Amino acid sequence: MRENNQNFEQNFEELGSANVNSKSIHWFPGHMMKTLRLMEKEIKNVDVVIVLLDARIPYSSQNPEIEAIIKNKPKVYVLNKADLADMNITNQWIKHFKDNGMGAIAINSKTGKSAKNVIVQVEKELKELLEKRQAKGIDGEKIRAMMVGIPNVGKSTFINAIAGTQRAKAQDRPGVTRGKQWVTVGNIDLLDMPGVLWRKFENQKIAANLAFIGSIKDDILDIETLAVSLIDAIKNIYPDMLMERYKLTEDDIQMDNYDILCKIARKRGMLMSGGVENTERAAIMLCDEFRSSKLGKISLERSEDYE
Numbered sequence: 001m002r003e004n005n006q007n008f009e010q011n012f013e014e015l016g017s018a019n020v021n022s023k024s025i026h027w028f029p030g031h032m033m034k035t036l037r038l039m040e041k042e043i044k045n046v047d048v049v050i051v052l053l054d055a056r057i058p059y060s061s062q063n064p065e066i067e068a069i070i071k072n073k074p075k076v077y078v079l080n081k082a083d084l085a086d087m088n089i090t091n092q093w094i095k096h097f098k099d100n101g102m103g104a105i106a107i108n109s110k111t112g113k114s115a116k117n118v119i120v121q122v123e124k125e126l127k128e129l130l131e132k133r134q135a136k137g138i139d140g141e142k143i144r145a146m147m148v149g150i151p152n153v154g155k156s157t158f159i160n161a162i163a164g165t166q167r168a169k170a171q172d173r174p175g176v177t178r179g180k181q182w183v184t185v186g187n188i189d190l191l192d193m194p195g196v197l198w199r200k201f202e203n204q205k206i207a208a209n210l211a212f213i214g215s216i217k218d219d220i221l222d223i224e225t226l227a228v229s230l231i232d233a234i235k236n237i238y239p240d241m242l243m244e245r246y247k248l249t250e251d252d253i254q255m256d257n258y259d260i261l262c263k264i265a266r267k268r269g270m271l272m273s274g275g276v277e278n279t280e281r282a283a284i285m286l287c288d289e290f291r292s293s294k295l296g297k298i299s300l301e302r303s304e305d306y307e
Ligand SMILES: Nc1nc2c(ncn2[C@@H]2O[C@H](COP(=O)(O)OP(=O)(O)OP(=O)(O)O)[C@@H](O)[C@H]2O)c(=O)[nH]1
Pocket: 080, 081, 082, 083, 084, 107, 108, 109, 110, 149, 150, 151, 152, 153, 154, 155, 156, 157, 158, 169, 170, 171, 172, 173, 174, 175, 176, 177, 178, 193, 194, 195, 196
């Protein structure tokens, strides 16, 4: 299995070119193109855009294709899944957005209360519009908000949290929402949209980050390559968490990343016949455990790197 220990960036480039040459890999599926078109159409009908980002990767989860469509609209950046990220770093990100004149808030969409705080932020952002409506005596008119973001970031979960009921289908895999859906909650009409990635990843680190958090379907990725790359990312910023979770020593984490994956497999008793480490099983486990924050609260990007 060692041949899987290839450079992650190269792996992504290969996937990118495979998209051009082969119909079997849906790197940028047709429904994402449709969603972008739908966004272009619907943007005229909404007052505000709620941009959901993943608090673990607030930079990588900003989709440039979406940003281009919403650039002239009032918007609120919501750092979702804050419960999985490093709180201090998330707070710095919020400051970063605010310093750049953008409304921003961190939430955990699984809890209704923090989701409702977004509405307060939206009302702040729309203060002028709401005052105008009041002056005209039409302040009963509902705020129309479009939810946008990458796949699996939590758009539908957020809507359900605000609504207090399961109004939008939400599941732990990318590509769950397939068409637009309006959900009315109190004085706000929320437009749930499918998640969208972008056509070409110029920066392979961004592609890797999106894969780590589960925004790209795992079945088009090589899971061992992904895990090796994730080990590299974590050991550079949170080595203690990796050591603690998998009972690795200082010497262990100095090893080559693929050897670390082998060691993790061994520590977890994931062995095949002949005592060979089952690195595929270990890779799946590592990605799952990272995504469910079993290693701890991990932020993969820091705002100071994007000043
Ligand atoms: N820990 C945590 N999990 C969350 C949060 N928000 C959403 N999730 C989980 O993330 C997964 C994806 O949520 P969805 O609401 O389906 O995501 P989506 O953005 O609508 O995804 P698509 O429709 O595929 O674009 C689900 O398993 C949710 O339970 C959060 O704030 N914290």
